[in-house]
Amino acid sequence: MGLRRRSPGAGLDGFAVATVLCALLVAGPLVGLPLSFVAAPGGLSEFSGFVPEAVVATALLVVGVGTGTVLLGTALAMLVSFCEFAGRGWIEWALVLPLAMPGYVFTLFALGLDVPGIRSTGGAICVFTLVLYPYVYLLARAAFLAQSRTLLEAARGLGMSRSRAIARVGIPLARPAILGGVALALMETLADFGTVNLLGVRTFTDAIYRVWFNAFDRDAAMQLAMLLVSVTLTLLVLERLARGRARHAQLAARGDAVRPVRLRGPAAALAVLGPLALVGLVVLAPLAQLAVWSVQSVSDGLLAPEFATAARNSFLLAAMSALLVPAGALLLAYGVRASGSRVAGVAARTATIGYGLPGSVVAVAVIVPLGWLERRIDGFAGTGLLLTGTVIALFYAYIVRFLALAWGAVETSLLRVPRQLDEAARGLGADRLDVLARVHVPLMRTGLATAALLVFVEVMKELPATLLLRPLGGDTLAIAVWQATTESLFRTAALPALLIVLVGLLPVALMIRLSGRRGAELEAGGSAVAWAEDLEVARA
Amino acid sequence: MSEVRLRGISKTFGTVRAVREVSLDIARGELMAVLGPSGCGKTTLLRLIAGFEAPDVGCVVVDEEMVAGPGRLVPPDKRRIGMVFQDYALFPHLSVEGNVAFGLATRPREERDALTRRTLELVGLQHKAGRPPHELSGGERQRVALARALAPEPALVLLDEPFSSLDASLRAGLRREVELILRDAEATALLVTHDQEEALSLADRLAVMRDGQIVQVGAPVDVYGRPATRWAAQFVGEVNVLSGVAHGSGVETELGVFDLGEPASGSVHVAVRPEQLELSAHHDGNAEVVAREFRGHDVLYRLRHEGGRTVLVQLPSLELHDVGAKVFVRPAPAAVTSLVD
Numbered sequence: 001m002g003l004r005r006r007s008p009g010a011g012l013d014g015f016a017v018a019t020v021l022c023a024l025l026v027a028g029p030l031v032g033l034p035l036s037f038v039a040a041p042g043g044l045s046e047f048s049g050f051v052p053e054a055v056v057a058t059a060l061l062v063v064g065v066g067t068g069t070v071l072l073g074t075a076l077a078m079l080v081s082f083c084e085f086a087g088r089g090w091i092e093w094a095l096v097l098p099l100a101m102p103g104y105v106f107t108l109f110a111l112g113l114d115v116p117g118i119r120s121t122g123g124a125i126c127v128f129t130l131v132l133y134p135y136v137y138l139l140a141r142a143a144f145l146a147q148s149r150t151l152l153e154a155a156r157g158l159g160m161s162r163s164r165a166i167a168r169v170g171i172p173l174a175r176p177a178i179l180g181g182v183a184l185a186l187m188e189t190l191a192d193f194g195t196v197n198l199l200g201v202r203t204f205t206d207a208i209y210r211v212w213f214n215a216f217d218r219d220a221a222m223q224l225a226m227l228l229v230s231v232t233l234t235l236l237v238l239e240r241l242a243r244g245r246a247r248h249a250q251l252a253a254r255g256d257a258v259r260p261v262r263l264r265g266p267a268a269a270l271a272v273l274g275p276l277a278l279v280g281l282v283v284l285a286p287l288a289q290l291a292v293w294s295v296q297s298v299s300d301g302l303l304a305p306e307f308a309t310a311a312r313n314s315f316l317l318a319a320m321s322a323l324l325v326p327a328g329a330l331l332l333a334y335g336v337r338a339s340g341s342r343v344a345g346v347a348a349r350t351a352t353i354g355y356g357l358p359g360s361v362v363a364v365a366v367i368v369p370l371g372w373l374e375r376r377i378d379g380f381a382g383t384g385l386l387l388t389g390t391v392i393a394l395f396y397a398y399i400v401r402f403l404a405l406a407w408g409a410v411e412t413s414l415l416r417v418p419r420q421l422d423e424a425a426r427g428l429g430a431d432r433l434d435v436l437a438r439v440h441v442p443l444m445r446t447g448l449a450t451a452a453l454l455v456f457v458e459v460m461k462e463l464p465a466t467l468l469l470r471p472l473g474g475d476t477l478a479i480a481v482w483q484a485t486t487e488s489l490f491r492t493a494a495l496p497a498l499l500i501v502l503v504g505l506l507p508v509a510l511m512i513r514l515s516g517r518r519g520a521e522l523e524a525g526g527s528a529v530a531w532a533e534d535l536e537v538a539r540a
Numbered sequence: 541m542s543e544v545r546l547r548g549i550s551k552t553f554g555t556v557r558a559v560r561e562v563s564l565d566i567a568r569g570e571l572m573a574v575l576g577p578s579g580c581g582k583t584t585l586l587r588l589i590a591g592f593e594a595p596d597v598g599c600v601v602v603d604e605e606m607v608a609g610p611g612r613l614v615p616p617d618k619r620r621i622g623m624v625f626q627d628y629a630l631f632p633h634l635s636v637e638g639n640v641a642f643g644l645a646t647r648p649r650e651e652r653d654a655l656t657r658r659t660l661e662l663v664g665l666q667h668k669a670g671r672p673p674h675e676l677s678g679g680e681r682q683r684v685a686l687a688r689a690l691a692p693e694p695a696l697v698l699l700d701e702p703f704s705s706l707d708a709s710l711r712a713g714l715r716r717e718v719e720l721i722l723r724d725a726e727a728t729a730l731l732v733t734h735d736q737e738e739a740l741s742l743a744d745r746l747a748v749m750r751d752g753q754i755v756q757v758g759a760p761v762d763v764y765g766r767p768a769t770r771w772a773a774q775f776v777g778e779v780n781v782l783s784g785v786a787h788g789s790g791v792e793t794e795l796g797v798f799d800l801g802e803p804a805s806g807s808v809h810v811a812v813r814p815e816q817l818e819l820s821a822h823h824d825g826n827a828e829v830v831a832r833e834f835r836g837h838d839v840l841y842r843l844r845h846e847g848g849r850t851v852l853v854q855l856p857s858l859e860l861h862d863v864g865a866k867v868f869v870r871p872a873p874a875a876v877t878s879l880v881d
Contacts (some may be wrong), residue, residue, distance in 0.1 A: 138661045207634030338824070380787075418629065420625050420627070420629035421629050421631060423590070423592055423616070423622065423623070423625070423629070424629040424688075425624060425631075425642065426591075426592070426615070426616040427590055427616055427617070427621060427622060427623040427643075427689070428616045428617075428622070428642050428689075428692060429618075429643050429645070429646070429692060430617055430642070430643075430645070430689065431615070431617050434617075434645070438642070438645075439631060439633075442633040443631075443632065443633050527668075
């Protein structure tokens, strides 16, 4: 029986093999990280001071940023969910804008203005809280909007005041969503290199950088990366757990949305001015200051001559990645679908574990297998540093790092293409590649474009992996910002920083435009695609 | 010569034997229907023929070429089999014309255009060639799906419950329309349905399927009039199964003597269709009207026979008998019944 069973899609065919290979390519290097402890057991002994230092700094950051984002994000979410005031509609969305502000750009702004006490762990906590609170805000807001009015009214009926009802019923119900948002914010914090490095906070990413560049010790760098990965993975697991429960809680609470209370007088003014001041501080003021510095740097001839090269490099890297990474994600997602193979499904899920891993970790992870391969090729063909010294290593790292981001957007839109269309096309003589090109790609336009946009922006902002892997002369705008800021050349840093923020506003603007007033959560690309496609359906 | 031959096909999903040793021949230009209740494996059979599933054993031969069989599995795109899906599966990003031309991608341009135009004319949609599918009515969508399947001139067209997503009021008209289009195109077609009326009125021959097996194959009139089993008799229309004693070409039952399709003797069961009985009002009759279902052109009566059993009788709605009335029920003249298990 077993031999005769040859269901199309049960075995390992070309698509399944391609998917598995792709997954191995992406996930393989990460598997190598723990092996470094075996390969060089004493690797960290030379840098024994780094680990306790990094553990303390990381713990302080996690506690500080966690507390800060919970307080700020939840308070703002409560304001826009439970209160009604003039201008609420656009305040609601303006509060998302800080997502477009990379931490190191805000740091540049703060350093340039010489804010007292900024070069400290406390300063870093403030910066992270200000630019990362939107994760908590968005998820908490979605949870509040999904809450049923009857639950809060039941609490009122039991004799609670409105604010007590929110505190005793509203917030506990939203707790899983809030925790999910905090986990996302903390993962960003752990992944950050620019902010902590510029502010002199010695975390793991900073330690990896110093071990890599000052001591050229790859084994030690890998072991530091492994330690950072374990912290990140712990957070990732917590986030998954929290999100699973959040879905549950939202399903349980259905019915009319909460009716907001109308604010008047000074309270209404405060409800507008408070968020406005916040967005002004985090987005508008830095943009204005960067614009002023940019103009000054151009007119004073302070602009680094490498600026044009950096801009070109950034653009090319981002554009190439925006093609490559969604294409890889499409191959993976379609491979799973077309082969129908369970092995391919597992492989694809494995390939997305790079999600949320710090850029420094990814850089350290890919360099070892590439270096090994390079030495083999060099011994054979004498090609020298074919891989590690070129943009190939960089693209490889971007794929590992951002594949999951593109995967979210691509898979969501692929799932919306009914399987019957595949079969209809097959019955009309189209082979599986034809089906992809003639049916799926046209139907997935929005999802693919979203994936491309998200990857483009992330690569533009990316600092740690680019810093560790860039070839000679391969500086990007992000590196230019970081480099100039470390040398306190704030005006030189302004123009590249301005460009990065402006590009970063694109997906945020897209998200706002697509979502309108709908209550929804920000879930990387997935929900943006969902919104875009709902919109298309609605138009049709 | 048969266009399509199925030989001993079986397919098991886990522990479910979806299709069991099915053999079936479809002649060129024939319109064959597979009729069975939902879950009987008819859709799996269709997917096995189309190539979306591979049979565990058995073979499928299309136009003298084995497309599935021991050591051979031709992928669906190489089988020359068109399929019309239950909900049409039209490509939403392509116009009506683009959908119809989809299967002609490898043809030269002029041929592709000519075939597309001709097929659109065949289904009467040339004036909607540029429309996107979502602007069409349900019936128009179905015709596009049919045109799309017919355009590459396939050896066989498969239709999976093609009328189930349409309003009942549209079905009869569209059934005729689809039949005419298929006849015009001289297509060989296999239609899968759970609707007896659809199968009986549309197909040249029909195969009744139950639990993955084909119970009976034959012309609609034979399958209806001479069901092979009690189950087939009950599935294809209303039926009274009576026990009786056969004497050669006749059978004696509690309702009277019926002619037998094939000679038999001894104790037997026969399937008697409701229209093979007639009744007249009679104060001393052998049955009483328990329920009456008025269907416009005819009436279905449910009677309680004096022997205790329930009897179904269908009559033209010329004369109505009220519930509670005493009637006399007897075999209609020329009623030929068949033996069942």
